[in-house]
Amino acid sequence: xxxxxxxxxxxxxxxxxxxxxxxxxxxxxxxxxxxxxxxxxxxxxxxxxxxxxxxxxxxxxxxxxxxxxxxxxxxxxxxxxxxxxxxxxxxxxxxxxxxxxxxxxxxxxxxxxxxxxxxxxxxxxxxxxxxxxxxxxxxxxxxxxxxxxxxxxxxxxxxxxxxxxxxxxxxxxxxxxxxxxxxxxxxxxxx
Amino acid sequence: xxxxxxxxxxxxxxxxxxxxxxxxxxxxxxxxxxxxxxxxxxxxxxxxxxxxxxxxxxxxxxxxxxxxxxxxxxxxxxxxxxxxxxxxxxxxxxxxxxxxxxxxxxxxxxxxxxxxxxxxxxxxxxxxxxxxxxxxxxxxxxxxxxxxxxxxxxxxxxxxxxxxxxxxxxxxxxxxxxxxxxxxxxxxxxxxxxxxxxxxxxxxxxxxxxxxxxxxxxxxxxxxxxxxxxxxxxxxxxxxxxxxxxxxxxxxxxxxxxxxxxxxxxxxxxxxxxxxxxxxxxxxxxxxxxxxxxxxxxxxxxxxxxxxxxxxxxxxxxxxxxxxxxxxxxxxxxxxxxxxxxxxxxxxxxxxxxxxxxxxxxxxxxxxxxxxxxxxxxxxxxxxxxxxxxxxxxxxxxxxxxxxxxxxxxxxxxxxxxxxxxxxxxxxxxxxxxx
Numbered sequence: 001x002x003x004x005x006x007x008x009x010x011x012x013x014x015x016x017x018x019x020x021x022x023x024x025x026x027x028x029x030x031x032x033x034x035x036x037x038x039x040x041x042x043x044x045x046x047x048x049x050x051x052x053x054x055x056x057x058x059x060x061x062x063x064x065x066x067x068x069x070x071x072x073x074x075x076x077x078x079x080x081x082x083x084x085x086x087x088x089x090x091x092x093x094x095x096x097x098x099x100x101x102x103x104x105x106x107x108x109x110x111x112x113x114x115x116x117x118x119x120x121x122x123x124x125x126x127x128x129x130x131x132x133x134x135x136x137x138x139x140x141x142x143x144x145x146x147x148x149x150x151x152x153x154x155x156x157x158x159x160x161x162x163x164x165x166x167x168x169x170x171x172x173x174x175x176x177x178x179x180x181x182x183x184x185x186x187x188x189x190x191x
Numbered sequence: 192x193x194x195x196x197x198x199x200x201x202x203x204x205x206x207x208x209x210x211x212x213x214x215x216x217x218x219x220x221x222x223x224x225x226x227x228x229x230x231x232x233x234x235x236x237x238x239x240x241x242x243x244x245x246x247x248x249x250x251x252x253x254x255x256x257x258x259x260x261x262x263x264x265x266x267x268x269x270x271x272x273x274x275x276x277x278x279x280x281x282x283x284x285x286x287x288x289x290x291x292x293x294x295x296x297x298x299x300x301x302x303x304x305x306x307x308x309x310x311x312x313x314x315x316x317x318x319x320x321x322x323x324x325x326x327x328x329x330x331x332x333x334x335x336x337x338x339x340x341x342x343x344x345x346x347x348x349x350x351x352x353x354x355x356x357x358x359x360x361x362x363x364x365x366x367x368x369x370x371x372x373x374x375x376x377x378x379x380x381x382x383x384x385x386x387x388x389x390x391x392x393x394x395x396x397x398x399x400x401x402x403x404x405x406x407x408x409x410x411x412x413x414x415x416x417x418x419x420x421x422x423x424x425x426x427x428x429x430x431x432x433x434x435x436x437x438x439x440x441x442x443x444x445x446x447x448x449x450x451x452x453x454x455x456x457x458x459x460x461x462x463x464x465x466x467x468x469x470x471x472x473x474x475x476x477x478x479x480x481x482x483x484x485x486x487x488x489x490x491x492x493x494x495x496x497x498x499x500x501x502x503x504x505x506x507x508x509x510x511x512x513x514x515x516x517x518x519x520x521x522x523x524x525x526x527x528x529x530x531x532x533x534x535x536x537x538x539x540x541x542x543x544x545x546x547x548x549x550x551x552x553x554x555x556x557x558x559x560x561x562x563x564x565x566x567x568x569x570x571x572x573x574x575x576x577x578x579x580x581x582x583x584x585x586x587x588x589x590x591x592x593x594x595x596x597x598x599x600x601x602x603x604x605x606x607x608x609x610x611x612x613x614x615x616x617x618x619x620x621x622x623x624x625x626x
Contacts, residue, residue: 053429057393057415121417130552131532131545131574132398132619133443133456134500134507136419137463137484140440163418164440168365168396169373175572175590 067190075111076190082107086188088146089181092127095141097149105146108188109153116156122146123187124164125171127180132166140164146186161191231349233258233294234267234287238309239277241302246334250309253338254296254345256383257356260599261346261584262606267292279312279321287316294322296345305330311341313348323348335385355579358382359623360586361390361400361409362597366615376615377411379426382579382586382622384597384610390424391431399619401444406624410434410444410453421455423470434473445488447514454478454488454497454514465499467514478516489534490514498523498542500531509533509544509557524557526564532575533557536582541602543576543585554587556602567604575618580625586610588618 070076076083085104088097097105112118124143126135143162151157172179235255240246258264269275273286277299287295298311306328313323325344329337336357343354364376375397380387391397395414402409410423420436421444435441439458443465446453453468460477463484467476479485483503490497497514500507504522509530512520524530529547536543539559546555551570558564572590579586579599586599591609595616600607610617 052390052425052427054389055391055424055429055431057391057395057413128572129550130507130529130547131487131500133487134484134502134531136398136440136442137456137458137486140458140463141484161418162439163414165396165414166398168398168414173367173593175593 070190083111086190088142088186088188090142090184090186092180092184093138095138095145097145102149105149106153109150109155112150112155112159113153116159119159119161119191121161121163121189121191123169123189124162124166125169125183125185125187126167127183128167128170128175129180132168136164136166139166142184142186146188230263230265231293232267232291233264233296233349234272234290234292235296236272236275236277236298237269238297238311239299241300241307244302246331248334248338250298250300250334250338250341251296253335253383254342257339257342257354258346260383260606260608261354262601262603263346263350279314279324282314284314284316284319287314292316294349296341298341303328307331307334307337309334309337309341311344313345335381339381339383352583353581353625355382355581355584355622355625358580358625359406360384360597360610360620361402361623362588362617362620363397363400363411364615364617365396365595374615377409377424379409390426390429391422399443400621401446402621402623403446404448404450404624409621410446412442412444421453421468423453434470435468440486443487445490447490448492448494454490454499456486456488465497476516478512478514479520481520485510487532491535492537492539498533498535500533507531509542523559523562524564525562527555530555530557530564534577536578537580538582541578541582543578545574545576554585554600556585565604567600567602568598568607575620577620577622579622586620586622588620 075081078084082104088101112120122143124139126139140162143164147160147162150160170183172182235251238250255266259266267290271290274283276282276297282295282297293316295314295316296311298309301308308326308328310326312321314321323344325341327337327340339356342356346354359379360382361379364378366374368374375393376389377391377397377400378387378389393413393415395417398412400409400411407427408423408425410421412419413422419441420433421441422431423434424431435455437457437459440456440463443456444453451470453470455466455468456463457466462482463486464480465478465485465488467478478497481501481503483501485499485501487500488497495514496511498509498511501510506528508522509524510520510522512518527546527548531545533542533544542557542559544555544557545552546566552572552574553566553570554568554573554576555564555566567585574588576585576587584599584601586597588595589598595618597610597617597620598607
């Protein structure tokens with residue numbers, strides 16, 4: 001089956017997705033350049049009481065000003081624009097994209113297809129219930145569901161990276177169904 | 192600190208030879224049978240300090256807390272003590288028999304320049320005899336550890352089981368900073384949460400700390416580069432090495448018993464599978480090959496089996512398979528709709544895990560011989576269980592009101608203890624191996 005870079009009707013995407021299972025998916029979600037050697041990012045040397053160095057991790061390596069400007073542009077910030085919506089929510093224990101989010105995903109797909117140098121990270125998240133590493137795996141499946149839709153519409157796979165954070169980065173801190181619903185999400189983060 | 196611990200060990204070694212040579216048999220034998228357990232009554236009298244010096248560490252209180260938290264002892268309150276002897280010659284057994292005590296611990300300290308000598312005596316009140324006497328010499332900063340050492344000796348003497356009071360825990364904390372921004376720390380502390388030492392801190396999540404079998408390194412997951420990777424950090428130097436950074440998930444590191452390999456979860460081939468990573472050359476062998484999520488690997492103590500979580504049966508359950516890949520996976524859990532993150536006791540007979548029933552997640556243990564499981568905790572969000580090195584206690588993380596804290600529970604589920612901590616959310620405890 002082959003798609004050109006025009007928008008695929010939504011019902012067709014839905015039909016394709018419902019027939020998709022994880023084992024059919026053999027795509028490279030990150031290009032190989034991302035598997036490079038590690039910058040430990042040790043900024044300042046502090047020592048713990050045993051004399052061992054405390055590792056200060058992840059110093060910000062890139063300036064985000066270009067992306068910030070883009071995100072502040074009317075196209076991405078005006079609430080009337082679909083591109084201002086960059087979070088896809090999921091039901092409990094599900095990685096199925098709900099139909100109400102199809103237009104949002106399609107809008108981002110169109111933007112990415114029109115800007116082939118633009119890259120995006122799909123961050124997978126889960127609610128807090130269940131074990132942490134299992135939630136990492138679940139949340140990755142959610143991000144992959146969104147990735148599949150983007151790809152079916154015609155986005156190049158090398159424009160998209162996936163990172164699963166599981167339950168480690170909640171946006172809602174309460175422990176109730178409303179919070180859980182807000183935390184079960186995929187965030188589309190432009191780079 | 193390490194140096195001092197070694198100093199204590201040397202002292203103990205010398206003293207143990209004298210103390211134990213004529214007393215090889217344990218005083219009590221604890222048998223855990225379906226949660227039947229009798230707490231033995233013990234009094235721990237405040238230790239006399241040198242010239243009545245006020246010290247930061249209350250040796251007797253630390254010992255009392257250790258023993259009470261183990262679940263095997265009921266400790267007499269200080270207010271109920273008729274007398275407070277500090278020297279063996281001052282002990283009148285009838286005073287302790289009158290309050291129903293089985294055992295008595297007394298002690299005193301002397302000071303020699305900057306070194307403290309801590310002298311402890313353990314008595315059997317009924318038999319009216321001294322069971323053990325011990326002197327430790329430490330600097331002021333190691334007085335807490337000296338108290339834990341004494342607890343280990345008392346516990347071993349009276350139960351026949353090694354104490355775990357000098358062991359340590361690794362854990363992760365998350366402190367909220369700005370809106371939806373957090374600061375993540377990997378810490379090591381005494382088993383009771385005291386003497387916290389930071390090992391790593393990051394603006395991005397840190398997860399899944401795992402001790403090497405020798406206790407000299409910790410493997411963990413870090414998102415410091417905005418992708419997941421597995422780091423091995425040497426505790427004595429702080430040196431870090433990234434050992435896995437493949438596309439997708441790099442998670443759930445678990446050390447092989449010989450310390451040469453890690454079982455890890457990767458999703459580089461499409462979905463989460465378990466791989467065996469050899470640490471010398473970082474070579475990979477794929478262990479599970481299912482279409483489903485396979486993660487949270489744990490090695491059996493003999494290294495021959497890998498326990499893991501899989502949703503190949505749709506809901507997550509525990510499975511076991513040979514670590515050499517020669518043989519299929521067998522499902523182990525059938526009680527409850529959700530069984531995950533299993534790990535073995537040191538004797539390999541028991542598995543501790545998270546069991547979810549209707550959204551209530553609790554810590555449960557599975558008896559591998561019978562296949563039966565029983566629940567230890569109340570939920571609703573208990574996770575990350577880890578056996579103490581002596582297999583008698585489990586440490587786990589739970590939610591208490593709106594905080595994440597660490598707690599311990601004895602294997603019969605009777606004695607539960609919260610571990611003190613400072614600010615932030617505390618999670619993912621891993622109990623160090625025995626030193």
